[in-house]
Amino acid sequence: MTEGKRSSQIFTGARVLGYVSTHVPFVARFIKRRGETLVCTSVGKWFHTYGCDKFRLLSVSGEHPGPITCMCGDSFHVYTASENDIYAWRRGCELKHVYKGHQAPIHKLLPFGIHIISIDEDNVLKIFDIKEETEFLDLRFDEKIFKISTICHPPTYLNKILLGSKQGQLQLWNIRTSKLVFTFDGWKSAVTVTEPAPAIDVVAIALENGKIVLHNLRYDQVVMEFIHDWGKVSCLSFRMDGVPMMITGSTQGHLVMWDLEEKRVKIQIQSAHFSKIAGLQCLTSEPVMITNSRDNSLKMWIFDMPDGGARLLKKREGHALPPNLVRYCEPNGENILAAGRDSSLHIMNTITETFNKSMGKASYNRKASKKKKRTQFDYQILPPITKLSSCMLRDKQWDSIASLHEGMYLATTWSYNKICMGKHKLKPPEMEKRVLATCLIVTHCGNFVIVGYSNGQIHKFNMQSGLYRGHYGNENRVAHKGAIRGVETDLCNQRVISVGADDRLKFWHFKAASTPYHVLKLEESVNMTKCQRESGLLALANEDFSITLVDIDTMKVIRKFEGHVGKINDIDFDCQSRWLVTSSMDCTICTWDIPSAQLVDIFCVEQPCTSLSMSPTGDFLATTHVGELGVFLWANRHLYDKIFLKPIDRNAVNIPQLKLPTTTAEKPDIDDIGTIDLGEEQEYKSPEQISEELLTLSGQPTSRWLNLLNLDVVKRRNKPKTPLTVPKSAPFFLPTIPSLELEFDLEKDKQGDSNKKLLIPDTLSTLTPFAKKLNACEKVEDYNECLAKLKSLSPSSIEAEVTSMAPDAGGCLEVMKQFLKMLDVLFQTNRDFELAQSYLSLFLKTHTKTISKEEELRKSLESVEESATQSWSKLQNYLLYNICVVKALKDM
Template identity: 70%
Template sequence: MPERSSSRIFVGCRVLGYVSTHVPFVARFIKRRGETLLCTSVGKWFHTYGCDKFRLLSVSGEHPGPITCMSGDNYHVYTVSVNEIFAWRRGCELKHVYRGHNSPVHILLPFGAHLISIDEENVLKIFNIKDESELLELQFNSDHFKITAICHPPTYLNKILLGSQQGQLQLWNVRTSKLVFTFRGWGTSVNVIEAAPAVDVVAIALESGKIILHNLRRDQSIFEFIHDWGQVSCLSFRLDGAPVMVSGSTEGHIVMWDLEERKVMSQIQSAHSQRVSGLQCFPSEPLMVTNSEDNSLKMWIFDMPDGGARLLKKREGHALPPTLVSHCEPTGRNLLVAGQDRSLHIMNTVTETFNKSMGKATYNRKQAKKKKRLEKDLRALPPISKLSFCMQRDKQWDSIASLHEGKYVATTWSYNKIRMGDHKLIPPDCGKGVQATSLTVTHCGNFVIIGYSDGQVHKFNMQSGIYRGCYGKKDKHGHKGAVRGVETDICNQRVITAGADYKLKFWYFKTATTPYNVLRLEESVSMTNLNRESGLLALVNEDFTITLVDIDTATVVRKFEGHMGKINGVDFDAQSRWLISTSMDCTVCTWDIPSGQLVDIFSVEKPCTSISMSPTGDYLATTHVGELGVFLWANRLLYERVFLKPIDIETVDVPKLKLPSTAPEKPEDIDDLGTIDLGDIEYKSPEQIGKDLITLSNLPTSRWLNLLHLDIVKQRNKPKTPFTLPKSAPFFIPTLKSLNVSFDIEADKDSGDGTKLLIPESFSTISAFGKKLVNCQCEQDYIECIDHFKTLSPAAIDVEVTSMSPDVGGSIEVMKRFMSMLHTMLLSNRDFELAQSYLTIFLKKHTQTITDNQDLRDTLEAVEENAANAWNKLQNRLLYNLSVVKMLRNM
């Protein structure tokens, strides 16, 4: 099998859920737009958001590696990746590339027409922004002065302030490349340097937790603060007239300091779940923006009574990799995504503006929200392990139910209210160490059925959370082992449970004491997935195989083998024709259910943890190990003609695909002509499957059926008004060149040889097609004539057949060769209807001529014999098939 570089069905589209990384954001005020733009790093790309509506405006091009540092000015956004510095215009146009560093750059500072960069080898370089030339290079000794922070004090012309790991500060003049002054420091590493609105004053954050306001001109410390909420990671000053300094910590807290009273004004605990990477206050506005490596970007407004800030807008994704994804609406636009950070998110595949966070799982939502310390709350629930939903009654009550790792309690969520529900579903008489292992919400949305590790199966009401009974007897649980899967049909008549005891049990929904059917399985089941519309139940077995069961007949209908690792997820497509599965071997397989064959397979860089196929069939959503986003794969069959053939998984060369990115990419398999190479040769049906079968042509019906009624067509298309000749054009006599008008009467007397007839040297009345027929010597020559005849219109065919008669310029030989051509068509068993049409019009036009000529009659007898044999063969097959269909219909 030829090597394939892409999937036959799926192609990478884009990724959802990425907002920010550990790199501080860049804020740029665009005067022409009248808006501040925020640029955040998301790995190899950076996003640009507008502050007015906090929506995504653009995505940059791909960098050679992850972005490690960012900065910006009024004209460019500067990013660092793999020792190179890139300058971007309008968020997506690459303008400049600055090279010269031999190690990663971790500090950037635009400085007028220059760009200052410092790498990890303690080398400072200054580049000219326009011509990309290197103007200055300074090498610092890391043992004496390891640069950790940089700042340009306002009103200090051509000067920058450098902070070091040793605690010293140095003031440099970059124009003369001279050291102006050295500050003794405080004996501990300098983390942040931020210029204050007051002249000569800067704020210095030390590793020891102190924040010092220092006067540079006098080299005196004005006062200092002690930060008790972790190390300071960023500093900023309010620029709207309020004497307030804001600090962000490595623990995710934000503290507002009153500079006049020299005390803490207010604080925001757990503003972010992880380190606050960037913090900046806006000029002349009571606004502040922060970002964090917890994948969030937040805007705060200072309007609290104590001078503090409250959350105004936010964009956030999962702080830890998501593990569950599922399409939750028939439109396929919204996804439910659960992550290891205990949160549940709604992600929209059309626009990120509609992305919402439903919060984090906790025992008491109101109390946890009031205390605002979810991360340290002992009552917080573990991450979500199972998810089920039904949106039929979403407006009335909770529509989502979830299980949590290692817990027996089940929680509910409200999709309509975008928050966690109030119900905690706990079964009665639950033993110690029992865990909830599987669940399903019924198709009506009224009940949720939960299976447990001790074999119990319980039913709860979604509206009230009241316990509604169990499946099985009191002294005998539903299964002897753990329940691995619980499903209900579309009519709420049956409940299907699969256990670790190699049994698949079918229960009536109402009478739940004993199952009405038990199916013995060959392998233990690890998870299940039911397509309620088709009634097909997919059982994922622990031996890495998948079994399909028809719940109507309670029989195994298909079995798929091929995965080499634990299967993490399976899902059906919208038409229940495909079963898509993924496992820890990093492969994604598509199985054709009617044929029971593997039709597509591809591998990815990291194993998939969950998959979900859109109800409309346009996207496949996947989550991966160690990735914070949800990746979308487009279905090629919606916009391309793709031919699917069975794949032998043992011999196929599995293509490895890159994960989709936030920016559209050109597929790797597009050639210079713009065509896409799918890796497989397009399947073409043969001209004839077997020699004993009769094959029809692919020509439209009008090309051969109209030949039989050509006279009627001509009569119908005849114009209603008679054709009138145009008026004679005026006669012009050539004139002579003179001042007076005179006619040249003798102009045409001597031209020519006295005749007006143009007679070619080789005069013949036989048409070009007739000459081609006369020259036929073998079967291949006749086939060429047949192919030419297929291209002619019905009117042209009528003219060619009519012109074969000797009365209008043809010959007996041409007619004989034409019947030989029909004889060849009938012997080949191809183009059956064309041969009959051509024979019909030929006999209609030349009946008298054939009757008068013995050679034509002999040839016609052979043609008649072949035509009769072909028709008898076709008639017998048709009558046999009609008899079989009639018998089946009567049964």
């Protein structure tokens, strides 16, 4: 690595998994051409577009300069606000317009016909022309008198918008004349939501004190009022399928459905989300409702319950709090287990977002939690997961994942097959509650889980039944003097390796043993362990920020790596046990080459990496970071690029700092979207220039050459069932030239008697025009003209031309030799490869007997054979080379 290097030698950012939604309300747009409603959700500097039919991710937008603050949309564009600018997007990913002019961040947007209305935090309202990108209107309000909090457009109110304020007043403005039409006094509470009702002149107004008012704007009268007792109203919508129902979402995550005819609560859904509901919208003419929340979820509800309520139909969700643990769980490297601070466990697919699944939250009693209908304050919820281990060999029979929780001594199990929490709670007998479980490992066979504790004990449990199966250590069940820092097993379940706070590495027989058969004294205290069973290597992360490598077969220390300057958070081996990847609180991720015992790659990230896992296939490195809700994938460049790794001296180089991977591939900044750097344009090469190195095809349709050998079969198949009717003879005739093409002989015999009725040509010839042209060829350019003539003919005409070359069919040997020479030239120039093969096959099939009798034709054919063999050999070499490359990539 040279000084000033900007990237990692091995890893490059690929993409991020697990982002679904933020606190910004979503945008729902019905696309008539698709016949589908599309939902756009903000995920920071990007927004995702989902299709409601299958609720799958369709596209990801370009990167904004800052986080998206608000969104809106119409039938043509999706509008997003980031910092002080507004962006208009088509098809979810194509930037069409940029609107500049605000001096403060924008927090409200509203599409209004051919204009877009925006309000910034300085209380300035601006209106832009969508196509022209010009400013149409600028209104400034005094924050002390009228601080704008909401904006909406009442239907049928031409050129008018309704503004709500934090002072409680509402104002109706005519934006065409820039005049205030009317001021509503309000209800002495800040307006939080305004939403037009399906009834004309009626607008629903939600206040900060929990009151919801349905107000008639025309008569300035209250139609009805409701009191919301489940937190402040954060969003509001009306059913658009003919049912008189209003739905409100609260800051506590509850949904309340109000019957507008009976003026009462119809039903409520407690903890529909685990955070404030940001967006809520009922789809037009459908009994469907969509909600999103800052808990990183997007949900679709359908109104089909007997009591008129809604049930959850589809959902997309990620971690509500940053994940702190990530592990690959399958040999094919497609799925990742991610545990978050929200006590949930998720399965994330590295190929498609559609296969992401949530296994739910860890609970003392899963059935009791489900009966409580996922209340927000569920006291059954367990603390966050701190350790995770899995084995999928017996996944179909019983639970395959075991986990530990923060500040607890029990271990829980999970079923990857059933996608839920398991039924077992693993507790050793007579264990004090103040003791904590510190580490665990599931055996390679998937039958047992071994757990280490803070009091120095190591216990073994059966994964199928959850029964206690013994311990390691003396009569007091003590294996180490101090907390267990790591426990591992080998590939054949013959040995158990444990490391304690007493700086001892002990080797035990897998069956219950009172004493270890080998003890290794360590020089440093160990913080965590990681064992690669296939290679028999055990990595120890030490408290002095170094890494020790132990061979469990020879039971000796074989390597030691030093270079981190902060606590080591996680370690992992690559699939070939050649690299050791480590992350630390110093914000660096290091790759160590085990054979040479050298640091070969290092890069720095913005936030410290809390956990990492290398794919079993070696294609990706998955990481989690402090304060980030996603799981980040880094592609291994070693699989597709030539990499020459050299030892690195950490103190002698500038460590490159990489940005975390985004939801899409890296693109130019949004400000530079108009300037596209194409780089050096490659020189154009014509087909003639390419044919000097490669073989080229003619580009002719297959119908012109593919069936030349089977024309008799085609003609027999296409023979008409009824005989053709011959037209009556013309009353006069004109003399014609003998050829396959109809040509009249209009020349008169100037020397003969003008009264002659028979026109006799000077030379009698039975050759066709093509044969005459071919017979006169002498240069390569002449043969090219003949080939162009042959390309223009139909398959039947080509067959007739080739057949007429025989001496007994009106041709001659010279024409046949010229035809073979034309094919020879075609093979030597490496052009029109398929035509040359097809024409040669037809010629051999038609004139086999004639060629066998004439020695001159046989000599010409030998030259053609040699040229054809060279051409095919070149093509065969390229094909075999590509097949070998593809097979090698599949085997990696």
